[in-house]
Amino acid sequence: MIEDIRAILKEHGRLSVDAGALAVDADLYQAGLTSHASVNVMLALEGKFDIEFPDRMLKRGVFESISSIQAAVEELTAGAK
Amino acid sequence: MATQYSSEELYQNLVRHKLIIPVGVPGAFGRGAVFEDVLARFNDVVTRLAKNDGAEVMAFPPVIDRQVFEKSEFLDSFPQLAGTVFSFMGNDAQHKELSQRMHDKKPWADLQSMTGVVLNPAACYPVYPSFTGTVPAEGRLVDMQNWVFRHEPSPEPTRMQAFRVREFVRVGTPDLVVDWRNMWLQRGLELLQSLGLPARSDVASDPFFGRGGRMLAASQKEQRLKFEVLIPVISEEKPTACCSFNYHQEHFGKIFEIYTPDGALAQTACLGFGMERVCMALFKTHGCVPSEWPKSVRDILWPA
Ligand SMILES: [Zn+2]
Numbered sequence: 001m002i003e004d005i006r007a008i009l010k011e012h013g014r015l016s017v018d019a020g021a022l023a024v025d026a027d028l029y030q031a032g033l034t035s036h037a038s039v040n041v042m043l044a045l046e047g048k049f050d051i052e053f054p055d056r057m058l059k060r061g062v063f064e065s066i067s068s069i070q071a072a073v074e075e076l077t078a079g080a081k
Numbered sequence: 082m083a084t085q086y087s088s089e090e091l092y093q094n095l096v097r098h099k100l101i102i103p104v105g106v107p108g109a110f111g112r113g114a115v116f117e118d119v120l121a122r123f124n125d126v127v128t129r130l131a132k133n134d135g136a137e138v139m140a141f142p143p144v145i146d147r148q149v150f151e152k153s154e155f156l157d158s159f160p161q162l163a164g165t166v167f168s169f170m171g172n173d174a175q176h177k178e179l180s181q182r183m184h185d186k187k188p189w190a191d192l193q194s195m196t197g198v199v200l201n202p203a204a205c206y207p208v209y210p211s212f213t214g215t216v217p218a219e220g221r222l223v224d225m226q227n228w229v230f231r232h233e234p235s236p237e238p239t240r241m242q243a244f245r246v247r248e249f250v251r252v253g254t255p256d257l258v259v260d261w262r263n264m265w266l267q268r269g270l271e272l273l274q275s276l277g278l279p280a281r282s283d284v285a286s287d288p289f290f291g292r293g294g295r296m297l298a299a300s301q302k303e304q305r306l307k308f309e310v311l312i313p314v315i316s317e318e319k320p321t322a323c324c325s326f327n328y329h330q331e332h333f334g335k336i337f338e339i340y341t342p343d344g345a346l347a348q349t350a351c352l353g354f355g356m357e358r359v360c361m362a363l364f365k366t367h368g369c370v371p372s373e374w375p376k377s378v379r380d381i382l383w384p385a
Contacts, residue, residue, distance in 0.1 A: 058299050059296075059303065060303050
C-alpha cells in the first residue's frame with residue numbers, strides 16, 4: 001500500500017522532493033504539498049482504494065505524512081469489509 | 082424585547098424606506114441616496130482610522146485581466162462564484178441570428194465569445210500583479226474600494242451579486258503581514274462596536290466548491306488563515322460577515338513573483354469591509370431612519 005501512496009503523491013502531490021525517497025513520517029506540507037494538491041491526493045486515494053473520506057477525515061493531519069495517509073486508508077478499507 | 086431577525090422583513094424595510102431599489106434579478110438592487118450617504122460616511126470613518134498607516138490609494142474597475150484571474154487560481158477554489166465576460170465578435174449574418182434568437186426568446190449564448198476580462202471576483206485581486214518584483218523592507222500597503230461580483234443570486238439582502246469592498250492589502254515579510262492583520266482585526270472589531278453594532282470576531286473559512294472544498298475549508302480553519310467580524314443582520318444564529326481578513330501566506334507571492342529584500346517569497350494578507358453589509362447592519366440595529374440613530378453613532382458617522 002505504501003508504494004501506491006507514494007505513486008499517488010508523485011502524480012498528484014506536486015512535491016518539491018521525490019515522493020519515492022521520502023521517509024514515511026516526513027511532513028508532506030514541508031515537502032511542498034499545498035492545500036489544493038492535498039485535495040487531488042485525497043481524490044486519487046479514493047479512486048485507487050475505492051473508499052470515500054468522511055468529512056471528519058478531511059483534515060490536514062490525515063494527509064500530513066505517508067504513514068498518516070496509510071492509517072486513514074487502512075481504517076476506511078477495513079470499514080468497507 | 083429581544084431583536085427579531087428576518088431576511089424578508091429586512092428586505093421589505095429597506096425597500097419601503099427607499100434604501101434599496103429592486104431591479105428584478107435578485108442581489109443586484111440599486112442603492113438610494115440615504116444608503117449611499119451612510120456608506121460614504123462609514124468609508125470616511127475607515128479613512129480617518131487608517132490615515133497614518135501610509136497606504137497607497139488605488140482604484141480598479143469592476144473587471145480584471147482574464148490572465149490575472151486565471152493565474153490567481155480562483156476557478157480551482159470557487160468555480161461557482163465567477164462571472165466571465167462574453168461579447169459578440171461575429172459578422173453581419175451572425176448578428177442577424179443573434180437578434181432573431183433573442184427576440185424569439187431562444188438561447189443565444191453560443192453566439193458570444195469569451196473576452197479578455199472577467200468580473201472582479203475579489204476586491205484585492207487586481208493589485209497583486211503590481212507587486213511583482215522586490216518590495217521594500219517595510220513592505221507595502223494598498224487601500225482600495227472595488228466592486229466585486231459573486232454569482233450567488235439570492236432574495237436575502239446581505240447576499241449580493243455585486244457589492245463594494247473597502248479593502249486594504251499588506252505585502253511583506255510574514256511578521257509584518259501577520260502583525261498588521263492582528264492590529265486590524267482588533268481595530269475593525271472596535272470600529273463596528275463603537276457604532277453600536279453587536280459585533281464579534283471568529284475564525285472562518287471561504288465557500289470553497291464541492292467535496293474537495295470541504296477539505297480546503299477545514300484546512301483554512303485549522304490554520305486560522307481567515308477571520309471575520311460578524312454581526313447579526315438577518316439571523317442571530319448565522320450572523321453576517323461584515324469584515325473579513327485573509328492571510329494568503331505565500332500564495333500570491335509565488336504566483337506573481339513577489340519577493341522581500343532578503344530574496345524570500347513575500348507574504349500577503351488583506352482585509353475588507355463589506356460596505357453594503359455594514360450599512361445593512363446599521364439599518365437593522367438602529368432602524369431605517371439615520372436621523373433617529375443614537376447620538377453616539379451619529380457623532381462618529383457625521384462628525385461636526
Ligand atoms: Zn482580499
